[in-house]
Amino acid sequence: MVNADEIGAGIGLPPNAVRILKQLACDLKELDCVAYEGVVTFFLNGTEGLPQTLDKIPERFGEAWFLCHRVDLHAALKRLAFSKEPGTEGHGPPAILHLGKKVVDYNSTSGTITLDGGIIQRADLIIAADGIHSACRTILLGDIGRPTPSAIAAYRWMVDTTIIKQHPELDWVTAGPSGP
CATH class of the missing domain: 3.30.9.30 (D-Amino Acid Oxidase; Chain A, domain 2)
Known part of the structure; x- marks a missing residue:
């Protein structure tokens, strides 16, 4: 969520x-x-x-x-x-969302994906957003080796805002552009 x-x-x-x-x-x-x-x-x-x-x-x-x-x-x-x-x-x-399903196969020739349970879905465009260790890439292109490090990093960290709100000196963080 x-x-x-x-x-x-x-x-x-x-x-x-x-x-x-x-x-x-x-x-x-x-x-x-x-x-x-x-x-x-x-x-x-x-x-x-x-x-x-x-x-x-x-x-x-x-x-x-x-x-x-x-x-x-x-x-x-x-x-x-x-x-x-x-x-x-x-x-x-409108798109149809299939929650809790895992893609087990891709077929670029037929434009289909196979979900666990054998359900086959067909589309004009399939986007595999499964990360740097993409199963889609391996299935479609074979073992092309490990991704090459770029030496550029991004990171993300999250803090529960209820913790920040306990510290008045950090009001500026949660107040928005107009100020506290």
Whole structure:
């Protein structure tokens, strides 16, 4: 279950993702996005690293780079995928979600996946979002070896907001943009 009170659960939407979301008729305003204009890294000893600015992204790539809350993106994509609302005709029938099922086989020639229990599903597009050790990649491409480390890392950690709220000096963290 996704906790809608999560803070810091941001997700990056680089220009290609923005372009795809727009093609899917996703309203970026409903995502409450902010422009990603750069980052400053800090070393373990606390000193500041070199800032990286992304100020010319729209001119170079045709779209801006945004950050939004993961829960907002998931809600928007879910709305698009399952929508039966007027104005969504032409995007195909609403998606069907199969919870608690494991994909046991993929067939790129027939455009099918086989779920445990032998259920076969057919689609024009199948997205396997099963991570860096993807079973889909192994089934479709064979053993292509281990992924090559990029030397770039991202991490995520979560703190229960009820713990933060016990510390008045951290009100700024949960107060939102208008302040406490």
